[in-house]
Amino acid sequence: MLTFGENTVWTAAEDRYETMPYRRVGNSGLKLPALSLGLWHNFGDDTPLATMRATLRRAFDLGITHFDLANNYGPPAGSAELNFGRILREDFARYRQELVISTKAGWQMWPGPYGGVGGSRKYLLDSIDQSLERMGLDRVDIFYHHRPDPDTPLEETMGALHHIVRSGRASYVGISSYSADLTLAAQGIMRELGTPLLIHQPSYSMLNRWIEQPDEHADGKNLLGALTEAGMGSISFSPLAQGMLTDKYLNGVPEHSRAAAGKSLNPDWLSENTLDQIRELNAMARDRGQTLAQMAIAWVLRPQAEGQVTTALVGASSPEQITDSARAVQNLDFSDDELQRIDELVSDADINIWGAATASKHV
Template sequence: MNYVPAEDRYERMVYRRCGNSGLKLPAVSLGLWHNFGHDFAHQTKRDICRTAFDHGITHFDLANNYGPPPGSAEEAFGEILATDFRGYRDELIISSKAGYNMWPGPYGEWGSRKYLIASCDASLKRMGVDYVDIFYSHRFDPDTPLEETMGALDQIVRSGKALYAGISSYNSQRTREAVAILEDLGTPCLIHQPSYNILNRWVERDGLKDTLKELGVGSIAFTPLAQGMLTKKYLGGIPESSRAAQGKSLSEGWITDAAIESIRKLNAIAERRDQTLAQMAIAWVLRGEGITTALIGASRPEQVSDCAGAVGNLVFTRDELAEIDAVAQEEDINLWARSSEGV
């Protein structure tokens, strides 16, 4: 049976303007970092994407190296575009990135013009699209002039391969430099994608949130659930099916007794707000509209529905925010620290 999206999908979601641009993004976006490679059933991928769209999630975020193997997430999404989402391309925001290791040799990662443009071309072929809506520099490259990296993004946009340019995991200083270069080139920086959640607040310490607001650049926070830590998943220990148990970007060493106790207290606050812990964690990231959209991942459709439900209550009282600050023990879980520090 052909997929027909929910008629009320746009009534279920909140949409926010992305910086000073004309583009609106859903408050919750879907990332395909995990669970869209060859190690996951294609039907489940389809169900996850369908559920997302049914809830008004129009933004699907990828990167060249998502898998495993690298490139397979884009291939899988390309199949979904050709089947389930056929005829709905203009209702979707599709983004991809380049910056991390993708192929062997000196031209397969970082921020050179050669790598970024070749990677964008390959991503378009894998997904079977003429353009992506957003193309990112996935991380700051300390060995390539920033002018070259931003110049490549400018060329990608001017060539029609992307509609907007973005950066990811750049710190406040590097963000200012990148935005200035893009403005001079005539291709404004639409969006920044940093890691951010209750347990990882580097964007606040670094001043990045304030910088983005000042510059009129939108933002999409990835890992708003701290890779699953800010859900009920780890309240009773480490499940065998979890990222921590499988060594998928989340270390068992981060699931400490102190972290679990902190998460339990946060869960109690969420229950008083009549939200799941995941919903409250997403709402916290989105509070005050300092972040445009929260980027979630999912291994089951039900997780998408739960996260999308966060938009039902995005308001916190001062007392709730103070209590969250008091019980939340910030963990050293920023895997992208070196990139964000520009070193």
């Protein structure tokens, strides 16, 4: 801390870049930390501002330079950007050039036919303008289309992303939850426009492996192969499978958990068979000297996936939780036997609730 008269100014840790690895995003010149912080669940008005502030400070002190938002994050929708904008002004203004700030649009945001769940030019341009106003920024580093929209021509959506970069509202653009065929089609359009897509944000975990599965509409390529062909990086969200890959559910469903609250985790997924598999994974993690959450994050970032997975996107409800998650980068190596054992224990559990639309209406 620095003190000027009665005012105390927070100062980031001097050693913040000494332990976090940074990876280049696809064929671009941008690097992201191996771990990124998502502001999905814990930065709305139902969380104390002091907790949000402490969590963001701790993340940056640990070398986490990428903060990921969306227009609808809250609750209520928009409040995460407002709260983040306040903390950015009060704590991080002098570190702005050291941060990568991203936001997204694609889900319902305001009433009426133009308020979301789409990819129209009107919605995306109105949305980025609102997000910038809420955060007090003149641009974000990355702007994503949050989900594919089969009812809007892909050319319109990509044209809007191109315009957002060319108008100075974002430095880069990306997509989220697009299938392999849609990703290749979208990148083809963007290359012709002269603003290639930088990155893809898919869900990915030991229990959610849709990005590894062949896409018949992309000549059998899976999403990882499509990203390599497209020269794009990836930021894998929900590496903990909405909390399933933690010690939280080893003994059942706690009263105040996401599953109990129906908050993006269906309790039906926590079958006794799945819980038995998670308990065995927990034993593996102990043998590696990690928590289950740390091993799950490390698995997404394993060297065998490097070049395809740039960064893992995690949430955190406290400074202690982001500290625990960051310890995952201390051991990202897996033996062939460990990887085989994980594959034997768990496979895709069909929990991709953000499933991508097909390209049938676009190509």
